[in-house]
Amino acid sequence: MYFSNKLPTEDIRQKVESYQFEHRHATPKSSVLDLFRTPNIRKNIMIMSFAWLVCSYCFYGVTYYISHLTGDVFINVVATGSVCLIGCIICIPLIKFSNRKSVVVSANLTCSFCLFIVGFVPQGKGSLVIGCISELLCYIIFIVLYLYCTEMFPTVVRNAAIGICSMMARVGAMIAPFSAGLRPYGKWCAPVAFGIFPMLAGVLCLLLPETKDTELMNSIEEAEELGRNSSPIERTSNDFSVAEGEEK
Structure with missing residues (x-):
């Protein structure tokens, strides 16, 4: 039996079980501490955690x-x-292209600029x-960060990385009302308190x-x-061709 890729399907179950057995015994156990043992992964998790905190905040x-x-x-x-629904729609082509x-x-940088404007324009419809x-930009960042974090960290510590970032996002959500409460001290205080951190997060994310x-x-x-290397291993048609040739 063959599918459209012309590869046999009779021994798929055996190959899957063999692959699972090999990786179950060959892959060493990892823990959350592995996110901080090597320099580049440690840098990535710290910047990513801060980005999640700022986005939620x-x-x-x-x-x-x-x-x-x-x-x-x-x-x-x-x-x-309403901006949440709009953000979900906008994210579809953004993630794809x-x-x-x-x-x-x-x-992040655009969000920071908008928040600074809010602090210094007359309050009203504008x-x-x-x-x-x-807020729309913050929501878009939130969606993209979920995917970005998933792709950035390896399988052995992926759940731990997302867990740490999610925890930092909860910390940002807890801090947010205190900054929003700065409004009685001046209409510019709260927007500026919110606008500083996306600018910092955007600059730090350049290192990812x-x-x-x-x-x-x-x-x-x-x-x-x-x-x-900051050079990802791309999926190309040649890779699939080679894999198909090896399979045959």
Whole structure:
């Protein structure tokens, strides 16, 4: 029996079980500490954790801040909620055609710029629109960071990396209301407090490797090599041709 790729299918089960057996015994056990033992992976997890913290901090903080701007509070809440749906739609082509690092860096810097504008323009519809744009960018960053983090760390520590980043995002969400509460000290205080950190996160993310069109890594050594060379192993048609030839 053959499928469209002209490869036999009779012994698929045997090959899958053999592959699982080999990797179950050949792959050493890893722990969360392996994320901090090698220099490049340690750099990546620290920057990624900070990026998650900043994204959550800005998203929840700006949502709270915008809902209390002048105007109808119900319209403000509807506006902030609508950007999440728009962000999901925008992320589909971004993830498919754009580099992960480019999206995260540019969105962080643009978000920071918008938040600074919110702090120094008269409150009204204009500040609401600009605030919604910054929240939209935060939401897009959140979605892309999930994928970016998954592709950046190898299988043996991937769950631990996502767990650490998610924990840092919860920390950012807890800090956000305190910054949003700075509004009584000046209308510019809260937006500036939110705007500084995306700028810093965007600059730091320039140090991360690009992972678009890469194979998911399995070992610490592969992830460390990716961080050292900043040149991902691309999936190409030649790779599949070679693999097909070896299979035959």
